[in-house]
Amino acid sequence: MTVETVVFLIAATIVLVGAVGVIVRAHPVHAALSLVLTLFGIAVLFVAQNADFLAAVQVIVYAGAIVVLFLFVIMLLGVDQAENLRIEPFRLQRPAALVTGVALFALLLLAIVQGEITGQKSAGGQLSGEEANIMVLARSLFSDYVFAFEVTSVLLVIAVVGTVILARRPPREVADETGAVER
Amino acid sequence: MNVLPVLAELRVTASWYLVLGAMLFSIGSVGLLVRRNPLVMFMCVELMLNAVNLSFVTLARALDDVGGQTAVFFVLVVAAAEVVVGLGIVVAIMRRRPGANADDLSMLRG
Helix, strand or coil, X not given: CCHHHHHHHHHHHHHHHHHHHHHHCCCXXXXXXXXXXXXXXXXXXXXXXXXXXXXXXXXHHHHHHHHHHHHHHHHHHCCCCCCCCCCXXXXXXXXXXXXXXXXXXHHHHHHHHHCCCCCCXXXXXXXXXXXXXXXXXXXXXXXXXXXXXXXXXXXXXXXXXXXXXXXXXXXXXXXXXXXXXXX | CXXXXXXXXXXXXXXXXXXXXXXXXXXXXXXXXXXXXHHHHHHHHHHHHHHHHHHHHHHXXXXXXXXXXXXXXXXXXXXXXXXXXXXXXXXXXXXXXXXXXXXXXXXXXX
Protein backbone atom coordinates (compact mmCIF):
# COMPACT_ATOMS: atom_id res chain seq x y z
CA MET A 1 0.00 0.00 0.00
CA THR A 2 1.29 3.38 -0.90
CA VAL A 3 1.32 6.20 1.58
CA GLU A 4 -1.47 7.94 -0.30
CA THR A 5 -3.71 4.88 0.01
CA VAL A 6 -3.28 4.79 3.76
CA VAL A 7 -3.87 8.52 4.06
CA PHE A 8 -6.94 8.28 1.83
CA LEU A 9 -8.49 5.42 3.80
CA ILE A 10 -8.00 7.13 7.16
CA ALA A 11 -9.19 10.54 5.93
CA ALA A 12 -12.18 9.04 4.10
CA THR A 13 -13.23 7.26 7.31
CA ILE A 14 -12.98 10.54 9.23
CA VAL A 15 -14.98 12.37 6.57
CA LEU A 16 -17.79 9.81 6.46
CA VAL A 17 -18.02 9.42 10.25
CA GLY A 18 -18.27 13.19 10.58
CA ALA A 19 -20.86 13.48 7.82
CA VAL A 20 -23.08 10.78 9.32
CA GLY A 21 -22.60 12.46 12.70
CA VAL A 22 -23.98 15.74 11.33
CA ILE A 23 -27.25 14.16 10.30
CA VAL A 24 -27.83 11.73 13.19
CA ARG A 25 -26.75 13.71 16.26
CA ALA A 26 -29.80 15.22 17.94
CA HIS A 27 -27.87 18.03 19.61
CA PRO A 28 -26.96 20.93 17.27
CA VAL A 29 -23.62 21.51 19.02
CA HIS A 30 -22.64 17.88 18.48
CA ALA A 31 -23.65 18.17 14.83
CA ALA A 32 -21.42 21.25 14.47
CA LEU A 33 -18.48 19.41 16.02
CA SER A 34 -19.05 16.48 13.66
CA LEU A 35 -18.96 19.00 10.83
CA VAL A 36 -15.50 20.09 12.04
CA LEU A 37 -14.39 16.46 11.82
CA THR A 38 -15.54 16.24 8.20
CA LEU A 39 -13.90 19.54 7.29
CA PHE A 40 -10.57 18.42 8.72
CA GLY A 41 -10.78 15.16 6.79
CA ILE A 42 -11.41 17.11 3.59
CA ALA A 43 -8.40 19.32 4.38
CA VAL A 44 -6.23 16.19 4.72
CA LEU A 45 -7.47 14.98 1.34
CA PHE A 46 -6.63 18.40 -0.13
CA VAL A 47 -3.06 18.05 1.14
CA ALA A 48 -2.89 14.54 -0.31
CA GLN A 49 -3.80 16.02 -3.70
CA ASN A 50 -1.20 18.81 -3.67
CA ALA A 51 -3.69 21.58 -2.88
CA ASP A 52 -1.74 22.93 0.06
CA PHE A 53 -3.10 26.46 0.05
CA LEU A 54 -6.71 25.31 -0.19
CA ALA A 55 -6.16 22.95 2.74
CA ALA A 56 -4.96 25.85 4.87
CA VAL A 57 -7.88 28.01 3.75
CA GLN A 58 -10.27 25.14 4.43
CA VAL A 59 -9.12 24.89 8.04
CA ILE A 60 -9.04 28.64 8.61
CA VAL A 61 -12.26 29.64 6.87
CA TYR A 62 -14.46 26.58 7.36
CA ALA A 63 -13.32 25.06 10.63
CA GLY A 64 -12.22 28.40 12.01
CA ALA A 65 -14.82 30.92 10.90
CA ILE A 66 -17.93 29.19 9.61
CA VAL A 67 -18.28 26.57 12.35
CA VAL A 68 -17.57 29.19 15.01
CA LEU A 69 -20.35 31.26 13.44
CA PHE A 70 -22.67 28.25 13.68
CA LEU A 71 -21.77 27.68 17.34
CA PHE A 72 -22.18 31.38 18.03
CA VAL A 73 -25.70 31.39 16.62
CA ILE A 74 -26.60 28.17 18.46
CA MET A 75 -25.48 29.68 21.77
CA LEU A 76 -27.01 33.07 21.00
CA LEU A 77 -30.43 31.66 20.19
CA GLY A 78 -30.36 29.20 23.08
CA VAL A 79 -31.42 26.31 20.87
CA ASP A 80 -28.64 24.19 22.33
CA GLN A 81 -30.88 21.43 23.56
CA ALA A 82 -31.31 18.10 21.91
CA GLU A 83 -34.30 17.79 19.65
CA ASN A 84 -36.33 14.64 19.70
CA LEU A 85 -35.51 12.78 16.52
CA ARG A 86 -38.07 10.08 17.20
CA ILE A 87 -40.95 12.36 16.23
CA GLU A 88 -41.78 12.07 12.56
CA PRO A 89 -44.37 14.62 11.44
CA PHE A 90 -44.59 13.05 7.99
CA ARG A 91 -44.62 9.29 8.17
CA LEU A 92 -43.07 8.59 4.79
CA GLN A 93 -40.51 11.37 4.80
CA ARG A 94 -37.51 9.48 6.13
CA PRO A 95 -37.79 6.39 3.93
CA ALA A 96 -38.41 8.65 0.94
CA ALA A 97 -35.36 10.77 1.80
CA LEU A 98 -33.23 7.65 2.21
CA VAL A 99 -34.38 6.27 -1.14
CA THR A 100 -33.64 9.63 -2.77
CA GLY A 101 -30.15 9.70 -1.27
CA VAL A 102 -29.33 6.15 -2.33
CA ALA A 103 -30.67 6.80 -5.82
CA LEU A 104 -28.59 9.98 -6.07
CA PHE A 105 -25.48 8.10 -4.98
CA ALA A 106 -26.17 5.30 -7.48
CA LEU A 107 -26.55 7.84 -10.26
CA LEU A 108 -23.30 9.60 -9.37
CA LEU A 109 -21.50 6.26 -9.00
CA LEU A 110 -22.70 5.22 -12.43
CA ALA A 111 -21.42 8.46 -13.92
CA ILE A 112 -18.03 8.03 -12.23
CA VAL A 113 -17.59 4.36 -13.16
CA GLN A 114 -18.92 4.65 -16.68
CA GLY A 115 -17.42 7.97 -17.59
CA GLU A 116 -13.86 8.96 -18.03
CA ILE A 117 -12.17 12.21 -17.10
CA THR A 118 -11.88 14.34 -20.18
CA GLY A 119 -11.96 18.03 -20.73
CA GLN A 120 -10.29 20.98 -22.30
CA LYS A 121 -7.60 22.49 -20.15
CA SER A 122 -8.04 26.06 -19.10
CA ALA A 123 -5.40 28.66 -19.79
CA GLY A 124 -4.92 28.90 -16.03
CA GLY A 125 -1.70 26.96 -15.87
CA GLN A 126 -0.37 23.59 -14.86
CA LEU A 127 -0.18 22.28 -11.35
CA SER A 128 2.78 20.01 -11.91
CA GLY A 129 5.39 22.68 -12.44
CA GLU A 130 8.34 23.73 -10.40
CA GLU A 131 6.36 26.55 -8.84
CA ALA A 132 4.70 26.28 -5.46
CA ASN A 133 0.96 25.63 -5.38
CA ILE A 134 0.16 29.04 -3.95
CA MET A 135 2.06 30.83 -6.73
CA VAL A 136 0.22 28.99 -9.49
CA LEU A 137 -3.11 29.62 -7.80
CA ALA A 138 -2.35 33.30 -7.29
CA ARG A 139 -1.31 33.76 -10.91
CA SER A 140 -4.54 32.14 -12.08
CA LEU A 141 -6.66 34.11 -9.63
CA PHE A 142 -5.19 37.53 -10.40
CA SER A 143 -4.93 37.16 -14.17
CA ASP A 144 -7.61 34.93 -15.71
CA TYR A 145 -10.15 35.20 -12.92
CA VAL A 146 -9.48 38.74 -11.77
CA PHE A 147 -12.94 39.97 -12.79
CA ALA A 148 -14.64 37.21 -10.82
CA PHE A 149 -12.34 38.04 -7.91
CA GLU A 150 -13.44 41.67 -7.93
CA VAL A 151 -17.13 40.71 -8.21
CA THR A 152 -16.60 38.50 -5.15
CA SER A 153 -15.77 41.57 -3.08
CA VAL A 154 -19.10 43.12 -4.13
CA LEU A 155 -20.84 39.90 -3.08
CA LEU A 156 -19.22 40.03 0.35
CA VAL A 157 -20.21 43.66 0.89
CA ILE A 158 -23.80 42.88 -0.10
CA ALA A 159 -23.84 39.88 2.26
CA VAL A 160 -22.54 41.91 5.19
CA VAL A 161 -24.93 44.82 4.66
CA GLY A 162 -27.88 42.50 4.09
CA THR A 163 -27.16 40.52 7.23
CA VAL A 164 -26.83 43.63 9.37
CA ILE A 165 -30.22 44.85 8.13
CA LEU A 166 -31.82 41.41 8.58
CA ALA A 167 -30.52 40.73 12.05
CA ARG A 168 -30.94 44.23 13.44
CA ARG A 169 -33.37 44.52 16.28
CA PRO A 170 -36.64 46.01 15.02
CA PRO A 171 -37.04 49.65 16.17
CA ARG A 172 -39.13 50.14 19.25
CA GLU A 173 -42.84 50.28 18.73
CA VAL A 174 -43.99 53.84 18.18
CA ALA A 175 -47.51 55.11 18.04
CA ASP A 176 -48.12 57.42 15.10
CA GLU A 177 -50.63 60.24 15.13
CA THR A 178 -53.59 57.99 14.32
CA GLY A 179 -52.84 56.04 17.47
CA ALA A 180 -52.21 52.82 15.63
CA VAL A 181 -49.21 50.98 16.94
CA GLU A 182 -46.64 50.58 14.22
CA ARG A 183 -43.69 48.24 14.21
CA MET B 1 -6.03 -17.19 -0.69
CA ASN B 2 -3.67 -14.49 0.30
CA VAL B 3 -5.04 -10.97 0.14
CA LEU B 4 -1.80 -9.23 1.07
CA PRO B 5 -0.44 -8.90 -2.50
CA VAL B 6 -3.76 -7.44 -3.58
CA LEU B 7 -3.58 -4.93 -0.75
CA ALA B 8 -0.01 -4.08 -1.67
CA GLU B 9 -1.07 -3.36 -5.25
CA LEU B 10 -3.85 -1.07 -4.08
CA ARG B 11 -3.43 2.37 -5.58
CA VAL B 12 -5.65 5.41 -5.12
CA THR B 13 -7.03 6.75 -8.37
CA ALA B 14 -9.10 9.85 -9.05
CA SER B 15 -12.26 7.71 -9.03
CA TRP B 16 -11.81 6.91 -5.33
CA TYR B 17 -11.92 10.58 -4.46
CA LEU B 18 -14.90 11.14 -6.74
CA VAL B 19 -16.79 8.25 -5.14
CA LEU B 20 -16.05 9.67 -1.70
CA GLY B 21 -17.35 13.02 -2.91
CA ALA B 22 -20.52 11.34 -4.22
CA MET B 23 -21.06 9.63 -0.85
CA LEU B 24 -20.58 12.90 1.01
CA PHE B 25 -22.99 14.68 -1.34
CA SER B 26 -25.64 11.98 -0.88
CA ILE B 27 -25.30 12.04 2.92
CA GLY B 28 -25.66 15.81 2.86
CA SER B 29 -28.77 15.68 0.71
CA VAL B 30 -30.40 13.04 2.93
CA GLY B 31 -29.65 15.20 5.96
CA LEU B 32 -31.13 18.24 4.28
CA LEU B 33 -34.34 16.31 3.59
CA VAL B 34 -34.62 14.69 7.01
CA ARG B 35 -33.57 17.30 9.56
CA ARG B 36 -35.91 20.07 10.72
CA ASN B 37 -33.59 22.35 12.62
CA PRO B 38 -32.63 25.13 10.16
CA LEU B 39 -29.11 25.30 11.59
CA VAL B 40 -28.48 21.60 11.01
CA MET B 41 -29.93 21.95 7.51
CA PHE B 42 -27.31 24.62 6.83
CA MET B 43 -24.61 22.25 8.03
CA CYS B 44 -25.87 19.66 5.54
CA VAL B 45 -25.57 22.24 2.75
CA GLU B 46 -21.98 22.77 3.87
CA LEU B 47 -21.39 19.02 3.56
CA MET B 48 -22.66 19.07 -0.02
CA LEU B 49 -20.48 22.08 -0.88
CA ASN B 50 -17.47 20.28 0.54
CA ALA B 51 -18.21 17.22 -1.56
CA VAL B 52 -18.17 19.42 -4.65
CA ASN B 53 -14.92 21.05 -3.51
CA LEU B 54 -13.32 17.64 -3.14
CA SER B 55 -14.38 16.72 -6.67
CA PHE B 56 -13.01 20.01 -8.02
CA VAL B 57 -9.60 19.44 -6.43
CA THR B 58 -9.53 15.83 -7.65
CA LEU B 59 -10.28 16.82 -11.22
CA ALA B 60 -7.77 19.66 -11.03
CA ARG B 61 -5.11 17.09 -10.23
CA ALA B 62 -6.33 14.58 -12.79
CA LEU B 63 -6.25 17.18 -15.58
CA ASP B 64 -3.16 18.96 -14.25
CA ASP B 65 -4.98 22.27 -14.42
CA VAL B 66 -5.13 24.93 -11.73
CA GLY B 67 -8.64 26.06 -12.81
CA GLY B 68 -10.30 23.53 -10.50
CA GLN B 69 -8.51 24.89 -7.46
CA THR B 70 -9.47 28.43 -8.39
CA ALA B 71 -13.10 27.32 -8.56
CA VAL B 72 -12.80 25.89 -5.03
CA PHE B 73 -11.56 29.26 -3.87
CA PHE B 74 -14.71 30.95 -5.18
CA VAL B 75 -16.95 28.24 -3.73
CA LEU B 76 -15.38 28.93 -0.33
CA VAL B 77 -16.16 32.64 -0.60
CA VAL B 78 -19.73 32.06 -1.72
CA ALA B 79 -20.24 29.48 1.06
CA ALA B 80 -19.07 32.00 3.64
CA ALA B 81 -21.46 34.65 2.28
CA GLU B 82 -24.30 32.11 2.17
CA VAL B 83 -23.77 31.10 5.79
CA VAL B 84 -23.68 34.72 6.93
CA VAL B 85 -26.95 35.62 5.19
CA GLY B 86 -28.62 32.33 6.16
CA LEU B 87 -27.73 32.66 9.81
CA GLY B 88 -28.94 36.26 9.75
CA ILE B 89 -32.31 35.05 8.52
CA VAL B 90 -32.38 32.29 11.15
CA VAL B 91 -31.63 34.81 13.92
CA ALA B 92 -34.38 37.12 12.66
CA ILE B 93 -36.91 34.27 12.57
CA MET B 94 -35.92 32.79 15.93
CA ARG B 95 -36.23 36.16 17.61
CA ARG B 96 -39.86 36.36 16.54
CA ARG B 97 -40.78 32.72 17.12
CA PRO B 98 -38.39 30.97 19.49
CA GLY B 99 -37.84 27.29 18.85
CA ALA B 100 -39.25 27.37 15.33
CA ASN B 101 -38.26 24.56 13.02
CA ALA B 102 -38.48 24.27 9.26
CA ASP B 103 -42.06 22.99 9.39
CA ASP B 104 -43.34 25.99 11.34
CA LEU B 105 -42.14 28.42 8.73
CA SER B 106 -45.02 28.17 6.32
CA MET B 107 -46.00 31.84 6.32
CA LEU B 108 -45.33 32.19 2.60
CA ARG B 109 -47.61 29.31 1.67
CA GLY B 110 -50.36 30.42 -0.67
